[in-house]
Amino acid sequence: MSKPVLYSYFRSSSAWRVRIALAYKGIDYEYRPVHLVKDGGQQNMEEYMILNPMAQVPTLIIDGITLTQSVPIIEYLDETRPQNKLLPEDPAQRAKVRAIAEMINSGIQPLQNLRVLNKLLILYTYLPLLAIEKVLQHTAGRFCVGDQLTLADVCLIPQIYGANRFKVDMSEFPTICKVNEELEKMDAVKAADAFIQPDCPEELRKK
Ligand SMILES: N[C@@H](CCC(=O)N[C@@H](CS)C(=O)NCC(=O)O)C(=O)O
Numbered sequence: 001m002s003k004p005v006l007y008s009y010f011r012s013s014s015a016w017r018v019r020i021a022l023a024y025k026g027i028d029y030e031y032r033p034v035h036l037v038k039d040g041g042q043q044n045m046e047e048y049m050i051l052n053p054m055a056q057v058p059t060l061i062i063d064g065i066t067l068t069q070s071v072p073i074i075e076y077l078d079e080t081r082p083q084n085k086l087l088p089e090d091p092a093q094r095a096k097v098r099a100i101a102e103m104i105n106s107g108i109q110p111l112q113n114l115r116v117l118n119k120l121l122i123l124y125t126y127l128p129l130l131a132i133e134k135v136l137q138h139t140a141g142r143f144c145v146g147d148q149l150t151l152a153d154v155c156l157i158p159q160i161y162g163a164n165r166f167k168v169d170m171s172e173f174p175t176i177c178k179v180n181e182e183l184e185k186m187d188a189v190k191a192a193d194a195f196i197q198p199d200c201p202e203e204l205r206k207k
Contacts (some may be wrong), residue, residue: 002061015058
């Protein structure tokens with residue numbers, strides 16, 4: 001029988017679970033990385049989606065079969081490789097173990113998934129910025145509304161940092177960018193910069 005193959009991404013929590021189970025059971029395997037961001041996400045490539053129609057990692061090829069979904073994968077490993085059991089024999093204990101696993105598997109992890117985060121980014125960052133851009137096209141002077149600094153500018157500055165942090169393409173918002181350039185010249189804005197504050201970690205600090 002050939003070596004099992006694990007399709008994985010280093011920081012995928014679901015693939016991580018399977019890596020732990022494989023290691024715990026002493027199962028040697030070939031690691032095939034699937035970069036979830038590069039090339040628009042290698043998990044979305046046709047060749048990979050034949051293996052995993054959900055376009056997610058992990059996928060494990062073992063015993064001549066292709067398995068997806070980390071929890072069923074681990075249960076399969078536990079049933080076929082009984083060394084170092086991960087599910088207790090006792091049904092009550094087993095139910096408790098499964099309940100905790102499920103709290104993580106369906107209660108937390110799906111919300112941290114890349115595709116969900118990307119959608120939230122569109123919903124909560126991109127679309128509002130688009131709306132603000134349209135408003136500013138009518139209201140902006142040097143700043144958001146006319147030529148005086150206002151509450152609107154005070155709120156805008158940290159949000160632009162947030163958008164940049166999440167790599168939103170700001171070139172789509174030329175008015176916001178123009179206002180931002182003006183804002184960055186203001187002493188009050190410079191003094192409030194996150195990266196010069198006393199609690200900013202040294203490695204992120206503006207020199
Ligand atoms: N329920 C699945 C979840 C798998 C999953 O969400 N994988 C994430 C990485 S942790 C993924 O491949 N995301 C790719 C994407 O969102 O495009 C499992 O346990 O295997």
